[in-house]
Amino acid sequence: MSDYPDFFDLAKVDRNLFFFxxxxxxxxxxxxxxxxxxxxxxxxxxxxxxxxxxxxxxxNKRFESDTEHAHTEYTIKKEKINLELFKDKALxxxxxxxxxxxxxx
Numbered sequence: 001m002s003d004y005p006d007f008f009d010l011a012k013v014d015r016n017l018f019f020f021x022x023x024x025x026x027x028x029x030x031x032x033x034x035x036x037x038x039x040x041x042x043x044x045x046x047x048x049x050x051x052x053x054x055x056x057x058x059x060n061k062r063f064e065s066d067t068e069h070a071h072t073e074y075t076i077k078k079e080k081i082n083l084e085l086f087k088d089k090a091l092x093x094x095x096x097x098x099x100x101x102x103x104x105x
Contacts, residue, residue, distance in 0.1 A: 057081060065090035079103055 001008040031037035057077055063070035064078045065088065077083070079101070083091040093103065 059083065059086075061086060061088065061091065 001010060001013065025037060025039060029037040029039055030043070059077060060070070060074060063074050064076060064083065067076050070076060078091055078093075080103075086092075093101075097103075
């Protein structure tokens, strides 16, 4: 970015701007992964619902599997959302644990 000062004002680049820029394609993109993802003008308006319960999470697999060493500002999510899609035993719970803790309700 420092090679292109006409395009990037380094004084304005911060964590909030990074996450804002990251969320645009993630929340408005069509396709399941980056090589095939695309943004289609105006079509993203049909990809939203007035129900505010839709959430996107950034998941750090290392912090989720080793919670004792997670960054102090990171929120552990594995007890709140089902992370089975990662197919990693360290990130998932057995059916008995889920039922006994009343998770994912």
